[in-house]
Amino acid sequence: xxxxxxxxxxxxxxxxxxxxxxxxxxxxxxxxxxxxxxxxxxxxxxxxxxxxxxxxxxxxxxxxxxxxxxxxxxxxxxxxxxxxxxxxxxxxxxxxxxxxxxxxxxxxxxxxxxxxxxxxxxxxxxxxxxxxxxxxxxxxxxxxxxxxxxxxxxxxxxxxxxxxxxxxxxxxxxxxxxxxxxxxxxxxxxxxxxxxxxxxxxxxxxxxxxxxxxxxxxxxxxxxxxxxxxxxxxxxxxxxxxxxxxxxxxxxxxxxxxxxxxxxxxxxxxxxxxxxxxxxxxxxxxxxxxxxxxxxxxxxxxxxxxxxxxxxxxxxxxxxxxxxxxxxxxxxxxxxxxxxxxxxxxxxxxxxxxxxxxxxxxxxxxxxxxxxxxxxxxxxxxxxxxxxxxxxxxxxxxxxxxxxxxxxxxxxxxxxxxxxxxxxxxxxxxxxxxxxxxxxxxxxxxxxxxxx
Amino acid sequence: xxxxxxxxxxxxxxxxxxxxxxxxxxxxxxxxxxxxxxxxxxxxxxxxxxxxxxxxxxxxxxxxxxxxxxxxxxxxxxxxxxxxxxxxxxxxxxxxxxxxxxxxxxxxxxxxxxxxxxxxxxxxxxxxxxxxxxxxxxxxxxxxxxxxxxxxxxxxxxxxxxxxxxxxxxxxxxxxxxxxxxxxxxxxxxxxxxxxxxxxxxxxxxxxxxxxxxxxxxxxxxxxxxxxxxxxxxxxxxxxxxxxxxxxxxxx
Numbered sequence: 001x002x003x004x005x006x007x008x009x010x011x012x013x014x015x016x017x018x019x020x021x022x023x024x025x026x027x028x029x030x031x032x033x034x035x036x037x038x039x040x041x042x043x044x045x046x047x048x049x050x051x052x053x054x055x056x057x058x059x060x061x062x063x064x065x066x067x068x069x070x071x072x073x074x075x076x077x078x079x080x081x082x083x084x085x086x087x088x089x090x091x092x093x094x095x096x097x098x099x100x101x102x103x104x105x106x107x108x109x110x111x112x113x114x115x116x117x118x119x120x121x122x123x124x125x126x127x128x129x130x131x132x133x134x135x136x137x138x139x140x141x142x143x144x145x146x147x148x149x150x151x152x153x154x155x156x157x158x159x160x161x162x163x164x165x166x167x168x169x170x171x172x173x174x175x176x177x178x179x180x181x182x183x184x185x186x187x188x189x190x191x192x193x194x195x196x197x198x199x200x201x202x203x204x205x206x207x208x209x210x211x212x213x214x215x216x217x218x219x220x221x222x223x224x225x226x227x228x229x230x231x232x233x234x235x236x237x238x239x240x241x242x243x244x245x246x247x248x249x250x251x252x253x254x255x256x257x258x259x260x261x262x263x264x265x266x267x268x269x270x271x272x273x274x275x276x277x278x279x280x281x282x283x284x285x286x287x288x289x290x291x292x293x294x295x296x297x298x299x300x301x302x303x304x305x306x307x308x309x310x311x312x313x314x315x316x317x318x319x320x321x322x323x324x325x326x327x328x329x330x331x332x333x334x335x336x337x338x339x340x341x342x343x344x345x346x347x348x349x350x351x352x353x354x355x356x357x358x359x360x361x362x363x364x365x366x367x368x369x370x371x372x373x374x375x376x377x378x379x380x381x382x383x384x385x386x387x388x389x390x391x392x393x394x395x396x397x398x399x400x401x402x403x404x405x406x407x408x409x410x411x412x413x414x415x416x417x418x419x420x421x422x423x424x425x426x427x428x429x430x431x432x433x434x435x436x437x438x439x440x441x442x443x444x445x446x447x448x449x450x451x452x
Numbered sequence: 453x454x455x456x457x458x459x460x461x462x463x464x465x466x467x468x469x470x471x472x473x474x475x476x477x478x479x480x481x482x483x484x485x486x487x488x489x490x491x492x493x494x495x496x497x498x499x500x501x502x503x504x505x506x507x508x509x510x511x512x513x514x515x516x517x518x519x520x521x522x523x524x525x526x527x528x529x530x531x532x533x534x535x536x537x538x539x540x541x542x543x544x545x546x547x548x549x550x551x552x553x554x555x556x557x558x559x560x561x562x563x564x565x566x567x568x569x570x571x572x573x574x575x576x577x578x579x580x581x582x583x584x585x586x587x588x589x590x591x592x593x594x595x596x597x598x599x600x601x602x603x604x605x606x607x608x609x610x611x612x613x614x615x616x617x618x619x620x621x622x623x624x625x626x627x628x629x630x631x632x633x634x635x636x637x638x639x640x641x642x643x644x645x646x647x648x649x650x651x652x653x654x655x656x657x658x659x660x661x662x663x664x665x666x667x668x669x670x671x672x673x674x675x676x677x678x679x680x681x682x683x684x685x686x687x688x689x690x691x692x693x694x695x696x697x698x699x700x701x702x703x704x
Contacts, residue, residue, distance in 0.1 A: 393540040393594075396500050397554040397610060398528035398561070407553065411544020411593070 007063045008045035008147075012038075014070055014187075015154055021072055026157035027126035029133045030191075037142070037153035044147030053146070053275075056331035056363040057302040062217045062245035062271055068184035071100040072157070092424065093175040093205065094119065100180055101190025101220065102158045110161070115168035117202075118161070122193055125161035132163060136195055140223045140251040146275065149249050152189050152221040159190035159220070162204070166197040166227070173203035173233075173422055180218060180244065181211035188218045198227035198255070203422060208238040208246055208269075216244040221251075228255045228282065233421055234262050237429070240269040242297060247273045256282030256311075263420060265429060266293040266301050267436050275304040280314040280342075291320040292416040294436050295328035295360075302331040305349075309337065309372075313344035321416050322353045323409050323437070324360035334379070335367040342372045349379040354386060354412060409437050453478050453649060454499075454519075454618060459510035461498050468494045470674035471510065476618065478647045483660055483685060485653075486671035487693045492653045493537055495671070496622040499651075500534035501527050514618075528554075529561040531617030535607040535624050542594035547606075550594050551576065551613055558614060579612040583639040601632035608639040615643070619650040625659035637662030657689035672700055 004012065015038055023031050046063050047054040094113055096103075103109055103121030110120035110128065118125070126133045141149050160176050180188060196202050210216055226232045232252070240246055246269055252260050264274045278287045293301040307316045322330050332351045353362045366379040386408050394404035413433050420426040454476040461469040468491045476482055484492050498505045499512065501524035512519040519527065542550070555575070556566040567575065576590060583605045595603050604624055611619055621640070625633055640650065640663055652663055660668075660682065668684040669676045672693070677700050678684065688696075 387540075387542075389540050390542045392502055392524060393536065393542065394545075394550070394554075395524035396528055396534050396536075397550070397614065398525050398557040399550075399553050400525045400557070401523070403553065403557075407545050407549070408542065411542065414544045 004042065005045055005048070007060065008042070011046060011063070011151060012042055015041075015151075018070055018072060018155070022155055022157055025072065026123050027133075029126045029130055029137065030123070030157065033138050033142070034154050037150040041147050041150040041154055044145060044150060046147055046151075053304050053333060054302075055333075056329075057271070057273055057300065059271075059273075062215075065185065065215060065217070067187040067215070067217065069182060069186045071102070071182070071186050071188050073100070073102050073104075093173045094170075096120075096160060096174060096176045098160060098176060098178045098190065100182065100186065101156070101178075101188045101218070103160070113170060113174075115170055116165050117168055117170055118163040119174055120161055121158055122161040122191060123158040125163070125193075129163070132195060133193070136223065136225050137193055138223075140225070140253045140277075140279065141221055141249065144249075144277075146249065148219050148247060149221055152191060152219050152249070156189040156191035156221065159192040159222075160194070161192070162194040162202070164194075164196045164200045164202045167199045168197075169201040170203070173205050173425075175205040175207065178206055178208045178220075179211050180209070180216045180240070182214050182216075183212060185215040186217075188216065190218075190220050192220070192222040194222065194224040196224070196226050196230050196232050199229045200227065201231045203233045204235070205422070205425060206234065206236045208236065208240055210240040210244045213241060213243065216240070217247075218245070219247045221249045224250070224252045224260075226252060226254045226258045226260050228257055230255075230258045232258070232260045234260075235420055235422070235425065236262075236264045236274070238264070238266045238269050238272060240272075242268075242270040242299060244269060245271040249275045249277070251277045251279070252287065253279045254281055254285040254287060257284040258282065259286045261288040261290065261419065263290040263416070264303060265291070265416070266295075267432055268294075268299075269301070270299060272299075272301045273304070274302070276306070278305070278307045278316060280307070280309050280311055280316065283311045283313050285311065286315040287317070288419065289316070289318045289320075290416050290419050292413055292433070293320075293322040293330055294413070294433065295322070295330060296325040296439075297328060299328040300330065303333070305334045307334075307336050307347065308339070309342040309345045309347060310339050312342050314342065315346040316348070318349040318351075319416060319419075320351045321412060322362065323356065323413065324353065324362055325356040327357070327359040329361045329363075331362070332364040332381070333367065334365075336369070336377060336379070338370040338372050338375050338377070340371040343374040345372060345375045345377070347375070347377045351381040352412070353383045354409065355383060356386070406434070406437055410434055413437070453515055455513045457511045459495075459498065459512060460508045461494060461505045462508055463494065463505055467508070468505070468674055469498070472674075472676055474669065474676065476649050476651065478649055480667065481644075481650045481652060481663065481665045483652045483654060483665035483668045483682075484671055484676075485655070485657075485668060485685065485688060487697070488655065490671040491674040492671050493622055496534060496620050496651075496653055499620055500524060500532065525557070528614070529558055533611050533614055533616035533619045535611060535619065535621040537623040537626065539595050539598075539603040539607055541596045541598075543596050545594050547590045547592060547594055548576070551610065554610075555613055575613065579609055582612050582642060583609045584635050585609050600627040601629065604628055604632065604636055605639075608636050612639065612643055617648050619648070620653070621650065622653045623655060624652070625654055625656065633659065634662060657685045660685045670696055672696060
């Protein structure tokens with residue numbers, strides 16, 4: 001195609017108009033990536049439905065909107081945010097709050113946790129730990145063909161930085177509460193980097209929330225390195241309003257004999273697109289990719305999973321489930337790539353969906369590319385209704401139909417929830433899912449943060 | 453307690469029940485026998501409220517109330533229990549949660565408070581012993597991965613938990629080995645009270661060695677073609693169903 005699309009032009013313009021301000025506030029190590037990433041974005045553009053991996057998702061609904069603000073904070077924004085206090089009561093976790101993708105404090109932008117673990121602002125870390133940044137930043141995401149990743153690299157300046165040194169084990173999870181809050185319609189981008197070195201153990205919970213009713217578009221990239229023999233879990237809980245669009249790209253790069261899991265739980269949101277890239281880069285690595293999406297009204301949730309078996313004797317498992325009500329829609333695209341010398345690969349994929357109405361719609365697509373010969377691989381997808389036989393069985397024991405439906409849907413969803421390793425969060429999720437299925441979950445009602 | 457009059461019913465437009473009349477009094481055990489395809493399970497489905505059967509004629513009164521107008525859950529709470537021929541697997545719903553919800557719905561219906569967690573578990577333990585069901589099954593999803601025998605025992609276990617006034621057991625004996633059959637039958641016998649009743653649907657006589665019926669009916673081609681005492685079951689065991697089929701076919 002000659003020339004860029006109108007949407008791509010708009011976002012290129014955003015870059016041109018803001019780049020000096022962005023560059024001024026961020027570290028040179030991050031700035032060094034911008035120009036090249038912008039060129040790549042200009043070439044690839046904002047994905048359209050012509051892109052195979054965005055076939056079922058129309059981003060125009062959110063990208064064609066004229067956002068009043070591209071959020072780049074001034075010092076005063078940080079001062080204002082200092083007043084914002086959150087008290088994470090339910091969960092025994094180390095809390096981190098991001099506001100519109102920025103670490104909203106002036107002081108203490110980086111803090112130490114037991115085991116010499118560092119958490120805090122990526123922008124600050126880039127100034128303080130240039131070696132770590134040079135080793136990992138951009139490394140896992142930059143060869144991707146999704147233009148939005150490059151738009152993020154070109155413009156994002158802050159997000160969460162976590163460094164778990166060799167041998168560190170953090171029993172309590174870290175919870176990042178990722179708030180979007182503005183009186184004006186806002187486009188946000190943030191960038192996170194999580195480095196888990198060898199023989200370490202770490203659990204990260206990310207909660208995506210909208211706090212004000214404006215229209216939001218968020219494009220977030222997270223790069224994660226999981227070292228040899230390490231164990232890493234990431235759980236993302238999404239609860240945003242119907243006028244918000246959340247696009248996440250998560251790269252999990254694993255070394256030898258490491259275990260990693262990702263769990264994307266979408267409780268609410270206007271348009272959600274989660275891309276999860278698992279790279280099994282060392283022999284004996286194992287990954288689990290889970291997802292649950294509960295949708296209604298005009299909501300749309302799209303999960304794209306890419307598992308790359310680059311080394312022999314690795315195991316991967318994908319389980320994604322959805323319950324779609326009213327006229328909501330969903331998409332699942334699970335790719336398994338097995339490299340020529342990745343012998344002894346085990347790769348599984350399952351996507352099950354329940355459509356509660358005739359208008360709800362789900363597109364599901366497995367994509368297997370296998371270039372090794374000693375491989376065990378299976379995939380299965382279902383799109384169906386609630387089982388009438390099961391409903392009748394429950395009714396015949398005295399359980400009324402409404403309750404029986406709820407129990408069936410809950411049981412269906414629980415298969416994903418039960419994989420959460422943090423017991424308190426698992427129970428909390430069970431409750432939230434039940435509320436959601438009952439139609440009682442509104443924006444914020446579920447927030448783990450009691451905002452004062 | 454149950455009065456069925458000239459009941460006719462169809463599935464997908466095909467008439468299966470062609471005029472059934474039957475009365476069950478408190479305390480009675482009725483056996484319904486008959487060859488495959490005679491409509492026994494369809495009758496059980498109508499009584500439990502399965503909506504795939506369309507009732508085209510006739511009436512069913514349960515304690516004087518029109519049973520056909522009641523929802524399946526109201527029938528259950530009113531004391532009707534169907535033991536399924538093919539119990540349904542419900543992934544993700546634990547036996548404990550399933551039974552707790554059911555028992556408390558029944559209690560609510562009777563104006564009772566829900567059972568506390570500890571009282572409920574105590575009740576489960578008691579009833580599990582009755583049917584010699586493996587304790588571990590209670591922690592699993594309903595019927596998921598259960599063997600055929602375990603599923604049938606689980607039906608009797610649920611019956612024990614819900615204490616129905618009228619139990620309808622649809623081919624509970626099919627697919628059971630002799631030990632499981634004995635356990636299932638013992639369970640039914642031990643749950644028997646002077647005022648509750650059962651309809652035992654079976655293809656074979658052998659269950660009736662353990663559960664002694666007061667009345668035996670033979671169904672054939674959507675009708676009850678013969679009704680007699682328990683000796684009829686023995687006669688059927690000996691001679692098969694052919695003589696009855698012939699008798700009926702000759703009359704037509």
